[in-house]
Amino acid sequence: MTGAPTVIVLRCENCHLRFVPRPGRCPKCGSGSLAPHAILAQATVLAATELAVPPPDWPAPHRLALLEAEEGLRLLVVVRGELPRIGETVRVESTDRGFVAIGRGEGDAPAAGADRPPFEPPR
Numbered sequence: 001m002t003g004a005p006t007v008i009v010l011r012c013e014n015c016h017l018r019f020v021p022r023p024g025r026c027p028k029c030g031s032g033s034l035a036p037h038a039i040l041a042q043a044t045v046l047a048a049t050e051l052a053v054p055p056p057d058w059p060a061p062h063r064l065a066l067l068e069a070e071e072g073l074r075l076l077v078v079v080r081g082e083l084p085r086i087g088e089t090v091r092v093e094s095t096d097r098g099f100v101a102i103g104r105g106e107g108d109a110p111a112a113g114a115d116r117p118p119f120e121p122p123r
């Protein structure tokens with residue numbers, strides 16, 4: 001993966017679980033032996049949704065996606081931009097608040113989402 005953008009996850013040296021970086025020990029086996037592990041910064045969308053009425057302190061619209069990244073690693077992330085479609089490949093970015101998926105229309109400050117048709121689930 002020369003030159004391809006990557007993001008860093010943690011890999012447990014004991015049970016080989018890979019997970020989004022967070023303080024503490026391995027959530028599976030409790031080992032403290034964790035090492036940074038680079039994966040490609042892209043993933044396939046397994047599911048995506050938009051909360052019509054997010055909790056008061058959350059940004060609105062609030063879009064979430066379940067992604068499958070390299071090596072089958074699954075990530076639940078906030079979506080920036082348009083809601084991606086299932087099966088679509090999105091870019092993943094690491095931020096100080098966790099990973100985000102970059103959907104279409106990235107960079108546009110999302111308005112209230114009123115100009116966009118509602119999410120249509122696949123048939």
Ligand SMILES: [Zn+2]
Pocket residue numbers: 012013014015016017026027028029030031
């Ligand atoms: Zn472990």
